[in-house]
Amino acid sequence: MDWGLIITNALRAMVGIDTVVFALAAIGLNVHFGYTGLLNFGQSAFLAVAGYGLAITVAEFGLPTLLGVVIGLLSAVVLALLLGAPTLRLRADYLAIVTIAAAEIVRLLYRSVSLSEYTGGSDGLGRFSEGFYSINPFSDGRYGIGRVSFDERVTWALTVGWSLVLLSCVLVFLLMRSPWGRVLKAIREDEDAVRSLGKNVYSYKLQSLVLGGVLGCLAGFVYAWGRAAVQPDFFGTETTFFAYTIVILGGAARVLGPVIGAMIFWTLLSLTDNVLTQAKSAGYISDAILTNFEIGQVRFMLVGIGLMLLMIFRPQGLFGDRRELALDAR
């Protein structure tokens, strides 16, 4: 078994595009779920409207990338308002059901044949990221340390991605230690109490939904640029569930929780994938037990089991403080 390769791949995964995408998605979700207690199960929809907003604007209408980004951002805001306005006055589980339903509607619309003229149907869209890579300041070559290196395109996408992660974390940090963040946390604890103190709970929930959605939509941009393509089935419920796992892994309601969670998450997945692949090619595991194709399934089983165990035994996350358990303990 080539442990060098396994380690290299794990390190690449730790800082790679997937980590950035899910860190951003989870930072947004952390605002919803961790700080405000909103059960948003449609985070993938925010990624989708951003990714497709960008891709359609650029690839189908030939408009500039910047306009695509603006349209993506606006779509996320509109989506948040559409989802939140009717449901945020209702009990928490209604938001959960409406958001998951809306995310599925969004995905089905993007993959539908009838709209494929604009969306590319189930194949999705490509050819929209040239604008992004045309301003790449990195010249041809590989960047990184030793074998953990990336070519100039990936390096550029990662640079932009990690900058967005940093900015998002700073924003969340500033907001959550302000009186505004205090209101959000109070809503998570007991919204009636907050109402009784004269705060417009509905408005704050809506603001939280918009903020988290916009942060999630940054993930959609990075995903789109990183792959130079958008594909509808990436935006399924599993993406949202991965983001939940990451939020809980890193510790809900902690500024850096989602980032650390995403790094651990993708490092672990890379390790299991690579160790299994290597073990198979070394002949330790026979085809009767696990075919190469099935290695990909193991990852999902592990995520599932991991999410359950975390939630049952360490709901505060790997590094969390049990005292300030940010999840509902009732």
Next chain:
Amino acid sequence: MPADQHATSAEVGETTAGGAATADRASLTPAKDRALKALAGVEPVPGAPKPDPILVADGVTRRFGGLTAVEVAHIEVQRGSITALIGPNGAGKSTFFNLLTGFDRPDDGTWSFNGQSLAGVPSHKVARRGMVRTFQLTKALSRMTVMQNMLLGATGQKGEGFLSAIFPPLWRSQEKANTERAEELLARFKLDKKRDDFAGTMSGGQRKLLEMARALMVGPEMVMLDEPMAGVNPALTQSLLGHVKALREDGMTVLFVEHDMDMVRDISDWVIVMAQGKVIAEGPPHDIMANEAVIDAYLGGHHDAPLTEAEEQAQIAAGEAELRREDHT
């Protein structure tokens, strides 16, 4: 409950609540005097008009399915007084409270606070207008510190706007002023040592105190206390009573729901009795204790001893289930 059993209980609250407690020793403070004088000429009948009402409700009705939970024809609450709202379980007191404070919507009726109608006004706006409530089951925000709980109560905070929140210089001085005010209140409620503890770590009584202190951070004109004594250990009861009286001394109006007759007699200037959703009697505490209708309502219904939280829960549950069953038919 016979009135003479607790003759000595009038001398409560002496050890607590700073100035208010000292004033209490004279038994008749200026504020109490004023309230009693104002209420002296009021006829003790349901719906009696008051000289200077801060709160007036008319025809407030709330039905759940076929059951009418609240049907209050008319009541007025005198400004600057401590008014008790009593009644057997299921009388609709808490529901009425929820209606008045915007936490529930009535099927019918109007009510006004300081002459302004509150019908259809959402709960947070009711609070902003100066009518702040507490809850029967304390709603301390467990995973926030006592100080954070307090600061949440302050109104007009610049830092609570999304954009200004990002720039601390815009709100830092205001936050400092609010913190000082909160510290004063915490000292008054003897919670200053708990300042940085999570609210969830405190006892039931301390949470009640915190909830009251937090409500004061809003700067209310009228405080609505939903069973302030429920689940409070007896040692803290006196202290709480003192604080309620102190509210009146500070010029606030208090309306509270209570089961404990001793407390009612001890601190209230006026008592309103509800049974089966309606106001059945009104008057000064001593008259009410002797009122036949009231005794009937209590004895005929449930016992009036303070309930434990578990009993309370079970009764609420029972009531709600009953409503639901009504609903289905």
Next chain:
Amino acid sequence: MRHAVRVPRGSLAAGTASVLAAVIATLFLLLLPAPASATPTPTPSAGAAGGTGETLQGRLVNEGEPLEGVTVTVTTADGDEVGEAESDEEGAFVVPLPEAGDYTITLDEDTLPEGVAIREGRSAEVTLPVAVGQQRNVLFPLGEGTRNVQGRLDRLPTLAVEGLQFGLIVALAAVGLSLIYGTTGLTNFAHGELITLGALLAYWIYGNGRLPFLLAGLLAVVAAGVLGGAQDRLLWRPLRKRGTGLIAMLVVTIGLALFLRYFFLYLFGGSSQPFRAYESQSPIGLGPVDITPRALTSMLIAVVVLLAVAYALLRTRIGKATRAVADNPALASSSGIDVERVIQVVWISGAALAGLAGILLGLAQQVSFQLGFQILLLVFAAVTLGGLGTAFGALVGSLVVGIFTQVSTLFIPSELKNAGALAILILILLVRPQGILGRAERVG
């Protein structure tokens, strides 16, 4: 305080399960017609083969009418185009292939004549391996198209009945989901996997005819119930005892669903499998409605089982106890009902019902590892529509969802019918947040 059990102890769960089983058995015996013969494969037209002889070929026929001028495109597994062909006047097409391997053949639906489309639930895209020298036939199941503008009203009855059938299947799953939610507060995102479990168990036990289908179905329903009870006993009850929060438990259900779904994939593989004997049946005409015998049987089974559940809820002790617990657990407990026992019965019967839904769904479509996952959102929509936690609401919601999804294909592309149903859910919640049969929430 839990007092003595007033609900008769005995084996209530087993009793409920065996009643269900008996009902289903009778129905299967009475109603399931003999397996229909498989539809004949279309005769391939002899076409010019490619270099090494491999071709993908077929004949496009709609109700005996050959379809001319329809385009098919073949691509490799990597998406590179290999060839394109147009059907001739006999509806035949041939695409020569460069070598053996996996290919995807796609029928361009835009080139189909008006009123003809790929049949419901089938894909215009088929991926299949071609062996060396093989002239492989491809079957595109065609039928009356969704773009058929003229026959809308004619198709309404059939669609409505199909919707009713689907709604009844959804209802079987939704009642269990709703009862579990009602009695424990658990929002169970792993309920879809209970549906899948039923179908998979039936598929395995049936083993393509090793056992009679009816027996296999019965055993699968019972096994699903047992496994559901075990799930509650081993996972949810300990969590309830620990006082785990509802939201935490909800997240646990997500983890469980993810794990089970991929575990099923590992065990079952990624392809869809039919219950062989009932794979293809010709519809019979009942008045204006065309319906397959298996669909008719499914509906009758579902109706009878749902009636049995309704009877149980309304008339039996355990049913009344269940409703009492769903109404108010604290009160039910204090009035002497053994809440844990009720929850156990609810889990067993909920899982058995979901399993039955899975079997019927597998019969209507095909069995796959994500059978339940694919309808889970619709089940949730049904439960929410009807009013969270009310069993009868779930029933009404299911029928609304089922009929809506099918009938909506008159107006929207059928690939978007699920999206349409979910959109309706959101719209109805806007107007009536408590659901169709739910009661208004009390605040404060």
